[in-house]
Every structure is written in C-alpha cells, then in structure tokens.
Amino acid sequence: MSRTSTPDPTLDIIQQVEEPRMRENLFYLAKDPLPYRKLNYTLPGHEKNTLYEADDFIQGELESWGYAIEKEPVQVQAYRCDTAKTPKSSWFSPPLPEDPWYTAYNIYAKKTGSVHPDEIIVVISHKDSQSWIDSPGANDNAVGTVGNMEVSRVLANYDSRRSIWFIYCNEEHTPWTSATAANNAKERGDTIVAVFNIDGIGCKSPEDTEAGKKINVTRYTTPEGEQLADLMAEVNEAYEIGLIQSKYHRPTPNDDDGSFINAGYPAAVLNIGSYPYKDPNYHSEGDVAETVDIENAAMAVQATLAAILQIDRQP
C-alpha cells in the first residue's frame, strides 16, 4: 500500500502574518480614533461608546474576510476605582448595585470543520480596555485582539478539518464575558478540544525589551494545558519562529482561558509575553500603543497559528 504525503502548509500560512497590519489595527484600537475601549466612555459627539465602536471595527474587518458574525449579549458593570489599594494595577474594585449596567457583547467568527465539525478549537482575546481608569490598554489587550484578528484573517480561506472559533470577549468589566461563552458552550454540549487565550503577547520587562528578546510564555493549569504548552515549544522549534518559548504552571485557573477550565474544558492556555506579567505600565495610563513590541507579538501569533494547524491536521 502506498501512501501519498500531503505537504505541510504551516510554513506558508504563518508567513502570511502581516506585522504592519497588526500595527495599524493596534493604533486604531488603542490610540486613534479609539483612545479606550470601554462601555462607560463615549467620545465627544459620538453616538456609541468606545467599546461598541471597537466592536464595529473588529466586526467589519472579520466580515471583510468573509466571516458571518454572531454576537452574544452579557450584562456587565464597570469596575469602581479604589486609589487607596496597592499596587496600582489592583485599583479595580467591585461595582455597587446602583452602578449602571451595560450590555457587553462576545463577538464570534466561526469556521466549520470539513472532517470533524463537532470538534472545536477556540482562539479567544478580550477586546475591552480597563473600565476603572483611562488607559488605552494597548498591551492589555489591544495587542491580543489584533493578534486574534490576524489569526482569523490568515485562516479565513483555510480548509480546516476541525471547527475553529475566534472569540472576542470582555475582561475589564465585570463579570468577565468569557464565562458566559464557556458556560453556554458547556450547556449546549459543545466539544472544545483546545482553547488559546491571546493576551499581552510580546509584553515583558523593559530590560528584556531593551535586550531585544522575543518571548512567549504559555501558562497552563491542567495536564491537557501542559500538552498545549509543549506543542507551542515544538512548533516554535520546528518552524524556526525564533521565540524564547517557555511554559508556566499556575495551580488555579484564571483569566479567559480559566473561564473555559472552570466550565469543564481543561485544554486551555494563555499565551503572554511574560508571566508573572512584567509590564511596568500594567493597568495604568502608560499602557500605550507605542510601547507594544509588535514584532514579538507577530511571532507569538505565528506560533499560535502553527499550534492550531498542528492540532487541526491530526486525523
């Protein structure tokens, strides 16, 4: 019996990641025209709040690549700001019952698999900026948002064997809307085989930035997550992406990947530029677009793409 070997398309695909496009989208979402992405801030003279304007931008880009968009509404509040707390990154505080409620949306762009449509790979990023302060949230998490958009764009015409869902959620208002996404998936009985949370990619200490290091840390909680972290290291080597790639075990779930672990989907990880997170501007006004290492972020996007393709190519 002879076997024809299909060429591995991964290298071609990851080379389609466009750093200039990521930069342009980043500045759109975290500087001009949108200084923030939050439900409680509307630009003077504008009809919609800045998070809804960001939603419109993300949705328009995804539609231009051929995706049909679904939006899942979640009721949330802005955090209050408690300047007495230290460090500054922990200033976010629970809202009071009388504080306003808003409808935040999870945005979905979905590819349906041609062989195993019932097996879903999730790529998730929170798109909102900090609701309790005036920060552009460029590294946290406009960079992950544009990274997810780039994965969505590059895979738009790829014939995937499994289904791939790109989810844009909200984590800087409360409650986190990824919990709704994960819990609704569980309630429907969806089979999610892997979750990649893209948040803070390429963001590391000023020393590491100064030294020109290109870093990705894959944070995991479960044995299934550790397999994904090992896969990230494998593809970084195999396709010579050039990241300093490492894995970090966090005993308890957290963030948007944690929402999926908590809902019963253990194969969930976070890709981030440093962990524990080393951005001196974390959750502050200084988290501006100019500080983003977009080259590092593009490399992390390539590695995430390669890992997704590796999972998808399995029979």
Ligand SMILES: [Zn+2]
């Ligand atoms: Zn974040």
